[in-house]
Amino acid sequence: MRIITVSRQFGSGGRELGKRLSDELSIAYYDREIITDVAESSELDEEYVERILETGGVSSFPFSFARSFAFVDVNQQNYAKMLVAQQDFIMKLAGKGEDFVIVGRNSDVILKEFSPFNIFVHADIESRIDRCIDRAPESEEMTRREYERRIKQIDSARARHRSFLDDSPWGRMESYHLCIDTTDKEIKSLVPGLAAFAASWFGK
Amino acid sequence: MRIITVSRQFGSGGRELGKRLSDELSIAYYDREIITDVAESSELDEEYVERILETGGVSSFPFSFARSFAFVDVNQQNYAKMLVAQQDFIMKLAGKGEDFVIVGRNSDVILKEFSPFNIFVHADIESRIDRCIDRAPESEEMTRREYERRIKQIDSARARHRSFLDDSPWGRMESYHLCIDTTDKEIKSLVPGLAAFAASWFGK
Numbered sequence: 001m002r003i004i005t006v007s008r009q010f011g012s013g014g015r016e017l018g019k020r021l022s023d024e025l026s027i028a029y030y031d032r033e034i035i036t037d038v039a040e041s042s043e044l045d046e047e048y049v050e051r052i053l054e055t056g057g058v059s060s061f062p063f064s065f066a067r068s069f070a071f072v073d074v075n076q077q078n079y080a081k082m083l084v085a086q087q088d089f090i091m092k093l094a095g096k097g098e099d100f101v102i103v104g105r106n107s108d109v110i111l112k113e114f115s116p117f118n119i120f121v122h123a124d125i126e127s128r129i130d131r132c133i134d135r136a137p138e139s140e141e142m143t144r145r146e147y148e149r150r151i152k153q154i155d156s157a158r159a160r161h162r163s164f165l166d167d168s169p170w171g172r173m174e175s176y177h178l179c180i181d182t183t184d185k186e187i188k189s190l191v192p193g194l195a196a197f198a199a200s201w202f203g204k
Numbered sequence: 205m206r207i208i209t210v211s212r213q214f215g216s217g218g219r220e221l222g223k224r225l226s227d228e229l230s231i232a233y234y235d236r237e238i239i240t241d242v243a244e245s246s247e248l249d250e251e252y253v254e255r256i257l258e259t260g261g262v263s264s265f266p267f268s269f270a271r272s273f274a275f276v277d278v279n280q281q282n283y284a285k286m287l288v289a290q291q292d293f294i295m296k297l298a299g300k301g302e303d304f305v306i307v308g309r310n311s312d313v314i315l316k317e318f319s320p321f322n323i324f325v326h327a328d329i330e331s332r333i334d335r336c337i338d339r340a341p342e343s344e345e346m347t348r349r350e351y352e353r354r355i356k357q358i359d360s361a362r363a364r365h366r367s368f369l370d371d372s373p374w375g376r377m378e379s380y381h382l383c384i385d386t387t388d389k390e391i392k393s394l395v396p397g398l399a400a401f402a403a404s405w406f407g408k
Contacts, residue, residue: 173324173377176383176385177385178382178384180381181380190404192400192404193397193405199397203393
């Protein structure tokens with residue numbers, strides 16, 4: 001079984017790379033399904049689950065959410081519940097014995113026993129801000145500085161969450177098999193070569 | 205012109221990877237030629253040049269070398285001379301306009317204006333010690349601990365020398381386009397995939 005995990009800096013194009021890589025290799029890609037399953041099994045709203053899991057909880061909640069300690073407490077409990085449900089679901093995926101690509105969610109750590117090929121995608125901050133602006137809905141009005149702050153917040157949260165699960169630090173070369181710089185690169189153009197590298201990694 | 209630079213942790217197999225990659229791509233590989241040229245143009249003994257350039261000056265000199273300040277001083281001058289001669293030679297190579305692979309020597313920094321594809325090769329310390337032991341001459345009797353110390357010394361020197369030339373730190377993901385973990389990997393097996401990735405990088 002060949003499992004490829006893609007971890008990434010926010011805005012580096014890692015999700016697109018993961019999706020395209022799975023297409024190129026004709027293997028499964030897991031992303032949205034995880035959110036749906038987690039929402040169902042934790043009995044929470046899907047959009048709410050997505051928002052929290054994708055941003056590691058730093059997403060700007062409506063202020064009413066955090067107005068009382070009781071509410072904050074519920075959020076923390078929900079978050080823990082989601083993480084457990086997510087981990088269960090990821091292990092179930094691996095249990096099927098099929099090849100797949102999975103993006104984020106500390107899958108590299110969670111799936112360690114299956115010897116996944118672990119990729120990390122990064123880019124310089126300007127290029128990450130550009131990618132965020134390119135894909136933002138028209139209604140989103142944020143300055144480059146605000147994007148930068150947001151990107152760094154999300155990445156810090158990702159680093160923190162990984163640190164609960166494993167000693168190897170998030171976003172450091174030593175923690176991954178392959179780190180790719182996507183600065184000024186079209187993701188699509190890298191995929192055929194990356195697919196070939198993955199094939200070499202698994203010994204074809 | 206496609207230039208590929210390979211930087212590496214000592215013992216990670218980076219040199220082998222660079223050589224094999226150039227064979228796979230049927231392009232030139234520069235290594236020994238640089239030493240010969242530097243020795244000639246700086247009028248120094250080839251073996252002496254190799255030793256110093258390869259280890260960044262931390263190689264265990266016969267003690268007599270460092271016995272007086274005068275001698276230490278000469279070494280420093282020689283070292284600076286070698287670095288300048290090396291840099292000149294590397295720029296001359298690029299001036300030829302042909303594709304090539306070059307290992308080490310801060311080539312990624314020196315050749316920046318030619319937009320090289322910059323690879324960094326790393327591995328965990330145990331696997332690097334194993335590689336050193338595998339390729340050591342029979343006469344070399346060092347403990348694993350001594351190897352570890354030596355590896356770290358050489359890598360620190362490499363990091364220090366890079367810092368003279370550029371702000372981007374040695375051995376950090378952000379400074380390279382692709383970082384490859386060779387822990388427990390046979391270098392040979394990674395090369396076809398890496399060659400394909402390089403082709404993608406340059407847009408074929």
